[in-house]
Amino acid sequence: MKRAKCIEAIYPELQDKLVVTIMGACAQELYDLGHCENFFYLQHAMGLASSIGLGLALNLPQEKVVVLDGDGSVLMNLGTLTTIARYNPPNLVHIIFDNGSLLSTGGFASHTTSGITDLAAIARGAGVQNVAAVSTPMDFIAAAADAFENDGYSVIVAKVEATGPDHFGMDLKLPENAFRFERYIKERKQMRTKLHN
Numbered sequence: 001m002k003r004a005k006c007i008e009a010i011y012p013e014l015q016d017k018l019v020v021t022i023m024g025a026c027a028q029e030l031y032d033l034g035h036c037e038n039f040f041y042l043q044h045a046m047g048l049a050s051s052i053g054l055g056l057a058l059n060l061p062q063e064k065v066v067v068l069d070g071d072g073s074v075l076m077n078l079g080t081l082t083t084i085a086r087y088n089p090p091n092l093v094h095i096i097f098d099n100g101s102l103l104s105t106g107g108f109a110s111h112t113t114s115g116i117t118d119l120a121a122i123a124r125g126a127g128v129q130n131v132a133a134v135s136t137p138m139d140f141i142a143a144a145a146d147a148f149e150n151d152g153y154s155v156i157v158a159k160v161e162a163t164g165p166d167h168f169g170m171d172l173k174l175p176e177n178a179f180r181f182e183r184y185i186k187e188r189k190q191m192r193t194k195l196h197n
Contacts, residue, residue, distance in 0.1 A: 001137055003097045003160040004029040007068065009137065010144050014039075014066060017148075018056055018185070021068040022049045025164035026097060030068065032165065035172060037184040043174045047076030050084065050094060057089035060185065062192060064091050064148065071098040074119060081155075085127035090151040095144070099162040120157040130154040 003026065011033050019039045021027040027041035042049045053067035074081070074096050084092065100113035120133035130152050132143035140158050147154035172180075 001135060001140065001158065001160050002163060003099065003158075004165070005137060006097070006140050006158055006160065008033060009141050013144070013148055017064040017066050018060070019066045019068065020049045020053045020056070022046065022070050022073045024070075024168070026068050026070055028165045028168055028170070031170050031172070037180055039177075040181040041170065041172070041174075041177055043177075047073045047080075049073060050077065050080040053092055053094065054080070054084050054087065054089065057092040058087060060189075061089070061091055063185075063188070064093070065089075066093045066148075067095065069094060069096045071096060071100065071119060075117070078122065081123050081126040081128065084153055085123075088127075088129075088153050090153065092153050093144075093147040094153070094155045095147075096155065096157045097160050098157055099160045120155070123155040123157070128153060128155050131157070133157045133159075135159040 007026070007029050015036060015038070017038065019030070021030055021039070021041050023041070023043045023046055027043065030039060031041065040052070042052060049067050049069050053065050056063070057065040084094070096119055098119055120131050123131045130147065130150065132146070132155070134140045134143050134156060135158070140156070143156045147156060
């Protein structure tokens, strides 16, 4: 299963959600499908996409937040699973693409490569109630659909191939992306306020 195909499959469902990606291949593959103002590519901050996702979910309970993460990033910040499980935001979906490789930083094998480390088991042990481990496109799509529809923090660990895009490069730099993402959130809040008044 290819990560790019997984992202492509859920891309239409991401249009009305706040999306935070890790750096590197995952960000590039989402960007290549077509940038939207509700996408934030967390460049140069490996391991922290889930922490940003938690902050967004807690502060914007009316928004669905989706974090597109990787095994290497989660391994760098394992405490995030326990912290998010503790607060259990009902509007957060955490998708971890496990390719067993630190693909964006040299392609070194991660601890999940030979089945040494099981991220789904770690998430369950951390207290996450909704955990799915998938390895086929159909199972991934079904797990994502359930997570998007249900309330409660959901973790999907998707086993994917250690392949990435054939190019890296975005016209959108981190400061501009952050400014536009913040503006999008403010405009959404203003629109919701008007609708309720």
